[in-house]
Amino acid sequence: MQWLDKPNHHLLTLDHPDYPPLLRSEKIADRPPLLFIHGDAALLSSKQLAIVGTRYPSSEGEQTAREFAEYLSHQGLTITSGMALGIDGAAHCGALAGSGKTIAVAGTGLDRIYPPQHRELAHKIAETGALVSELPLGTSVQRRHFPIRSRVVSGLCLGTLVVEAPERSGALYAAKHALKQEREVFAIPGSINNPLVKGCHQLIKKKGAKLVEKATDILEDLQIYRSLTTPNKIETPHFSPKQNTNNEIHPVPSSTTTDSPASQPVRTKPKNNPSDLDSNDVQLLNLLEAGPTSIDALVEKCGFTAASVSSMLLMLELRGLVTLNPGGLYARI
Template sequence: MSFAKLLAQFGSPQQVLQNPSQVTGMSQSVMEGLYRPDWAQVEEDLAWLDNDGREVITLHDARYPQLLKQISDPPCLLYVQGEVALLSEWQLAVVGSRNPSASGRNTAFDFARYLAAGGLAITSGLAAGIDGAAHKGALAGGGKTIAVVATGLDRVYPAQHRQLAHDIAANGAIVSEFPLGTTPRAELFPRRNRIISGLSLGTLIVEAALKSGSLITARMAMEQYREVFAIPGSIHNPLSRGCHQLIREGAKLVETADDIIEELGALAGVETDLPAAQDSVSEKPERDGDYQILFEHLGFDPISVDSLIENSGLTADAVSSMLLLLELQGEVESLPGGRYVRTGS
């Protein structure tokens, strides 16, 4: 906002820097920056730009994404590594918990893969959990993905996503409004989130607790007059409560990727003649014997081992061994407190 006010008053950054004594109504930190610009940081940024595939685009650059420019406080510049033109293509933001359930992680991956294959770029924040699954899904679908980060582009956070960041830069774009050397700090993530929603036609929340950064992103999307989608879940899953709250507030309930395409497809030019997302998963054959009995009592709500033994009539040893095998196959997930739930895989 300070940048916008200064431009409105002086017309260009050059005029601002040449007349700092005429600036009024700015904070002390802004005034210090005007009187003593960090030219060493400028030189570092210019050196970073010497490499291929790196750009810094300003608010008045013709390549600046128009959707982002429409928000109330667009960043004055963007550091970009990868395809700058991708920022102006139709995008869906996919965000959620950093510690999702296995089914939530799979859902984010599958939605992103399907939608990216249809031509919709997937935008997220490179965080652990749902964000990472969405980026990976888009890449697996042969589509494009954009990572908006809360650090300088000379850093990768979290560190375990270093290879993922490399893959995104090669098949999409990594974006930040923060200069090189910026380290991850809590207050920077909400600022990052407004860019994720601001770049996108809509935002999909896969799993989120009631107090989470994902809900901040969703509410920013609402303030930006963008679509908000939420995937419902079990009433016993605390990571579903944020999505349920958003649905009560007017977010669109989503069960399949086609629900999103119905809302955004015509506008975004997404292919709608793809096979239905759920059809891509082959039906599992009916289970025989004890496994069929176990699955009759094991649903998508958490249940304890003791309850499974009591309800199914199976022995403790049989239930324990079957749960272990099913967990290794990705069909069930173990939860704290000795509870289990089907993953939907």
């Protein structure tokens, strides 16, 4: 395939060791057997947040999506969306202005850019992030593909944030898939007279979505910066959230360096746990004493949601207590 011969073009199968662990979850219906990727394939295994919404947002909604994406990307989250007009595009642009780490899940083959207005945006995403599609090259725009690709958007992520969405917005597909996948769902409320937020209100009222007023609400819920030490160097976010908070924010680096699996020592006895770990972290570490384990297996054994387990594993990984091995298996260090 000539397409694969080009720089930064990748094809991952479901059994490939680099296939994103969260997307491999059994909670996801019809897991994509193939993923076409243009850009940084390793980014698909990073900690991600989906930001979705209407294609026809208000200026305030578009600004909110951009600011949330920029700020959260600086905190170590990769921002994932569908590259549609409106909120999706604003989220990608915000992430590009932040860490540059953003993933666009396409509803066409990767040799087709849709919408055409986002051709330049797609080029920028491929430079520092990744374009992803489960659809074969040459697949043109078909309406039925977009609701289906939403399960990939949510499936890659710890949670999904809906910024603005009318009652029948296509953006709600991602939220519905996230709920089925047992991932977190967040929604930003608005005026009861604003039709653009009716879908958000329904998610909060009937589906248990968590009401979000500021970006730090998401970090706190996902426990992204819990028990972290601030890195010596990190780029300062380009904006300050509208709502001030007295809580100090400890940024998360976008990637961590771990030893290769081959260099990991073989453990013959349990290691002592740091005294500042909470009981949930300790439970997770104890489960990993049995050997490399998938997220799904950990979820089944401990009873936490996949999003909670993923967040805890991130924190433990950043503290040098666990490592992610090929095949999406986590192991205690």
